[in-house]
Structure formats: C-alpha cells, structure tokens
Amino acid sequence: MKKYVMAFDEGTTSARCVLYDREGNTVSTAQKEFKQIFPQNGWVEHDPMEIWSVQIGVAQEAMYKINCTFKDIAAIGITNQRETTVVWDKNTGVPIYNAIVWQCRRTAEYCDSLKNAGKTDMIKEKTGLLIDPYFSATKLRWILENVHGAREKAAKGELLFGTIETWLIWKLTSGRVHVTDYTNAARTMMFDIHSLKWDKEILELLNIPESMLPQPVPSSSVYGFTDAHIFGGKIPIAGAAGDQQASLFGLNCFDEGDCKMTYGTGGFMLMNTGNRPVKSENGLLTTIAWGIEDKVNYALEGSVFVAGAAVQWLRDELGIIKNSAETEKMAMSVSDTNGAVFVPAFTGLGAPYWDPYARGAIFGLSRGTNKNHIARAVLESLGYQTKNLAEAMASDCGTSLKKIKIDGGAAANNFIAGFQADITGCDIVRPACIETTSLGAAYLAGLATGYWKNIDDIKENFAVDRVFHPNMSEDERNKCISKWNEAVKRTKGWIKSL
Ligand SMILES: Nc1ncnc2c1ncn2[C@@H]1O[C@H](COP(=O)(O)OP(=O)(O)O)[C@@H](O)[C@H]1O
Ligand SMILES: O=P(O)(O)OC[C@H](O)CO
Numbered sequence: 253m254k255k256y257v258m259a260f261d262e263g264t265t266s267a268r269c270v271l272y273d274r275e276g277n278t279v280s281t282a283q284k285e286f287k288q289i290f291p292q293n294g295w296v297e298h299d300p301m302e303i304w305s306v307q308i309g310v311a312q313e314a315m316y317k318i319n320c321t322f323k324d325i326a327a328i329g330i331t332n333q334r335e336t337t338v339v340w341d342k343n344t345g346v347p348i349y350n351a352i353v354w355q356c357r358r359t360a361e362y363c364d365s366l367k368n369a370g371k372t373d374m375i376k377e378k379t380g381l382l383i384d385p386y387f388s389a390t391k392l393r394w395i396l397e398n399v400h401g402a403r404e405k406a407a408k409g410e411l412l413f414g415t416i417e418t419w420l421i422w423k424l425t426s427g428r429v430h431v432t433d434y435t436n437a438a439r440t441m442m443f444d445i446h447s448l449k450w451d452k453e454i455l456e457l458l459n460i461p462e463s464m465l466p467q468p469v470p471s472s473s474v475y476g477f478t479d480a481h482i483f484g485g486k487i488p489i490a491g492a493a494g495d496q497q498a499s500l501f502g503l504n505c506f507d508e509g510d511c512k513m514t515y516g517t518g519g520f521m522l523m524n525t526g527n528r529p530v531k532s533e534n535g536l537l538t539t540i541a542w543g544i545e546d547k548v549n550y551a552l553e554g555s556v557f558v559a560g561a562a563v564q565w566l567r568d569e570l571g572i573i574k575n576s577a578e579t580e581k582m583a584m585s586v587s588d589t590n591g592a593v594f595v596p597a598f599t600g601l602g603a604p605y606w607d608p609y610a611r612g613a614i615f616g617l618s619r620g621t622n623k624n625h626i627a628r629a630v631l632e633s634l635g636y637q638t639k640n641l642a643e644a645m646a647s648d649c650g651t652s653l654k655k656i657k658i659d660g661g662a663a664a665n666n667f668i669a670g671f672q673a674d675i676t677g678c679d680i681v682r683p684a685c686i687e688t689t690s691l692g693a694a695y696l697a698g699l700a701t702g703y704w705k706n707i708d709d710i711k712e713n714f715a716v717d718r719v720f721h722p723n724m725s726e727d728e729r730n731k732c733i734s735k736w737n738e739a740v741k742r743t744k745g746w747i748k749s750l
Contacts, residue, residue: 254326255279257698258314258487259690260307262332262416263495264353264517267307269314270690271325274703276713278687280320282313289350294357294599297350300338303416304423308482315483322485328424328478329491329697331498331689332416334439337391339402339464340419342412345427349399351416352391355518355557355599359390360608366390371457378444378451380529380538382606386555387441388415393458406461413464415440417492421475424489429476432466433492434543443468445529445540448548470543471497472696491696495689496520497541500551502692503657503683504714506707511645511653513638513672514689515662518602519559521641522551523649534644535604542696552648554603554641558596558612560662562630565598572623576662583628583667591616593739594629596637597746604644605740609748615739634662635671636736642676657681659688666720674724675732684715 256279261268268283286306289297315321335354340347352358363383366375375383385391392413396402405411414422415436421429437443437450442460444451450465469475471493477486493501496514500522503512508526513519522541529538529550541551563576573579593615600608614629638656646652656678662668663686673680685691698704724732 254703255324256320256326257694257703258311258325258328259694259697260311260328260330260420261495261690261693262303262307262330262420264333264355267303267310268690269307269311270687270694271314271318271320272691272694276685276691276710278685280314280318282310282317284310292358296353296356298336298353300340300347300351300419303351304420307420311483322483322487325487326703327488327490327697327701329693329695330417330420330489331493331495331693332420332436334415334436334494334496335386335388335391336416337388337395337413338416338419339392339395339411339413341405342410342427345423348402348405348411349395352394354386356391357385357599357608359385359394362390362393363608375441375454376531378446378454379441380438380445381441382535382537383441384606385608386602387439389441389454389458389460392460396460406464409463411464412466414466418466421489421492424478424482425476426479429489430466431469431475433471434468434540434548435471435494435497436492437468438540439494445538445550448543470545472542472544472700474700488701489697490700491693491698493542493693493696496522496553497539497551498692498696499659499689500524500541500692501695502688502690503659504711505657506711509649509651511655512657512659513641515559515634515658515660515668517559517561519556519634519637521554521638521645521656523645525550525552525649530648532644532648534647535606536641536644536648537603544699552645554644556637556641557599557602559634559637560660561598562594562596562633563662566627566630573627577665579627579631580665580667582624583631586624586628589629589632590621590625591618592621592625592629593735594626594633595739595743596630596633597743601740601744604640605744607744609745610743611746613739613743615742628667631665631668632671634668635675636733638672639675639733642678653678655679655681657683659683659686661686669720673720673722675729677722677729679722680720682717682720684717
C-alpha cells in the first residue's frame, strides 16, 4: 500500500503542502507565503504563476524532507482559497490578468446595479448566494470587460476561467483537465446548487461565455494524473474542495447540525444541513458542503472577511506585536478592553451585514487605553463576529447551537477560544489537529482512491485537544453584545457617507 496522501492547501496568504498517513498524522509539511498585491484601495490581487510555482515548490520540499517519491503517494487532494478568479489563455497557459482575490471590492458598484435591477431573489434562489463582490462571477466579468482583447478572445473560445483548484489541476495535468469541484463552483455565483449545472440565465445576464467555464465534478473523484515530469511520475489528483468545506470535512462534521468555525485570514462558520439546502433569512449563504459519488451535502455559511488578518494588522501595520501568538498573553494581562470595541471592517462587512462600504474602527478609546486593551479588543472582535453568525444560523435552522468545533491558525489562541465560548454560550471544541483544512482535502482524495475505506475509517482519527465551556453571566454577555452591535452600526456605509 502507498504510504501517504498529499494535500495542497492554497490559502489567501500562503501555499502549504502536507503529507498525511493513514492515522491522519502529519508526516511532512512545507509552507511559503506569496505576494499580496493591492493596486488600489479595496483591490486585492495575486499572481497565478507565483501561486503555481510556490505550490509546487512546497510540495517538492515536503516530499524531499522525508525522502519520499511519487511512488509513496496514493493521491493528491487540493483545497483552496475560494472565489478567487483566474482567467488564462488556453493555448499559452498564461493568465491574462492577475487573480482577483475573494477580498477584492472592485465590483461593488456593478453588484449594486444588479441589486437595483431586481436580480437578488433570482440569484439567491439558484446559487444560494447574495449579490456581493466577494463571489467570482462579477470578478470574471470585470476581467472580460477591462482587459484589452479579452472579450474577443473569450468569444473565440481561447480563454479559460477557474478558481484556484481549477487552475492548479489544469497546471498539474499540463492543460488536459479543466474541472471545478461542486464546492468551489458553488462560490462563483454562476452555479445552480440544485441542478449542479452552470446557470444559463446568470451567464447571459453577466455576458459570460459558458465555453470558458470548467466542468463541475464531485469533491472526491479521480480527475486526472499529474504530468510525469512534475514529481517524476504520475500521481492521481483525486479530491478538491474549497478550504472552508474541506475544514468542515476534516473536522468530522459529517452529520446534519454539526457546526464549525475557522479562524484563518477570514473567519468562516459552516453548518452541515444534510441533503437539504436551507435558505437563509438572516444574511447567511446556502452552499455545497461536498459532493461524494452521486450525493451532495449542503451547508449554511457565515463568512466574515477579517479574522486572523486583524491580528496580522497589529503586527504588520501597527507594529505593536512581533508575532500573532503574543496577543494571547496581552489580552489575558488585562481584565477587559477598558471600553474599547474594535470592528475589523477593513474590506467592508460580510455576513450577516453584507456592507461593502463599511470600514474598520476602534470605538471607546480613552487616555488610559493601552496596547494590551487594543490587542484584547481585536481578539474579542473575532468572538463577536462568530456570535453574530451563530445567532443567524440558529434562527435559520430553528435550533440553538450547543457546540462549535474550531480550527485555523488563530484557534491556537486560548483567549480567542475561551472568549468565543463565553460570548456564544456554546462549548468550543478544539481538535488536536487545527490544520483540518488540508486534512479534509487529504480525506476526500484518499476516499476516492481507497486509501481510506469510508467515513468510519476517517472518524477513528479524530482527537480533541480541549473543550472550552462558557463562563460568563447572561447579563454581562448581553451588555457586551449590545456594545458590539452599536459599534458595528456606526461603521456601516462609512465610505459612502464621505
Ligand atoms: N496564536 C495566534 N493568535 C492569534 N492569531 C493567530 C495565532 N496564530 C495565527 N494567527 C492568525 O491566524 C491567521 C493564519 O491562520 P491560517 O489558518 O494559517 O490562515 P490562512 O489559511 O487564511 O492563510 C493569521 O492571520 C494569523 O495572524
Ligand atoms: O484563505 P482563508 O483560509 O482565509 O480562506 C479564504 C476563503 O476560502 C474565502 O472564501
């Protein structure tokens, strides 16, 4: 039997490769950051060629570290930052523009025009999404409208579109396979999540030729094989899922009602809703959790754009910390924020508010506010955002949440996890492995190739590190939440009001 499954985890700020064994242990790992490009205020881009070369570099490094070859690897699973949009020339394999990143707000006005034209209900009905610059469709349209010659080339069938997993699979197979998995397709705002097909009415509305779109496929299936020259021989590419769905899978949220929150660059709460696409009345998204064989599982999702990124901001822009982990000690060194409330609306507000014009703010500063209070207010903002999502989810599903599993880089922070329990009133379960995104991608690929036999085989690998129980009075919780709600209200529409 082959020894490992290899997961590619192409996140917003870095690409990772992790080799897993049958017990779900990390055997080798490598990671590298790549360039963030900010051409204008509110715009965010990546270089797709850099993403490709960094991803292959870390894969080779992870293999080299344990001296393994392609013969040891049963399958590759890919997980990725979702929505980020790449368009490339089918003949040359060269992107015609930088990847437009999920955080990018450049299509806010066009999204307003769609809303004003009364398209909200139709789009929500079919795609499960709200109209927002976050999703791929308007980014793809922007490239076709603004890159010289793009429309003509697209009309001639010379351009291809993909989210990042599509781009990586196309490159790994030297242009032979052009597919997207259902979870990524579900984030484009062009995909009908009920029929599992591209939606012709939306494509026509946005003037997007279907010929440039990849074929939608399940999340666990052999899509093709790596070109032999990349790793010295062929490896099956057998699983793909957007990073939040992969994390839901990796955290073993296999049953209806299971819920998780990931604290990466952004923050994402997903609840498995089984074979039922639940329509949200509270600003959440209806999305696909995964497709395995001919079965699709759905999820409700609350997406917040800034979570760990706010901690990075403390480090990179304010310079008041040297590394993210320091914030735990700083936050615990003070008994409260001394009245400060931080709203991390750097790129607008996501769920449940969906306001691209909001911007970040700190309220309640006084002469005595110090950097520990600020750090604590930043960490608390992650908890408040999660509370907003948990409430919306409970209301959409008609149940209250009792337990939330957590993962992502910032889940290591005990202050965040503890405050999260206090403010949501839920048990917060931190698994032994908080890198569950890549593990989920590995599981999806390993299931398709028989490395793991079935879900029960996978469940045996799950281990809990710690459970954080709520320890805050109802009264105090309500006071904190109403202060937060007031602060959010004041950031809304900020750049429109100027
Ligand atoms: N101990 C910590 N405390 C607070 N934030 C942290 C900690 N460790 C990492 N982070 C934050 O988590 C984020 C990285 O998480 P990760 O899951 O690797 O993100 P992504 O997959 O989005 O690149 C960064 O924004 C970082 O600032
Ligand atoms: O890079 P992450 O982990 O913050 O995830 C990005 C999301 O997939 C965006 O929807």
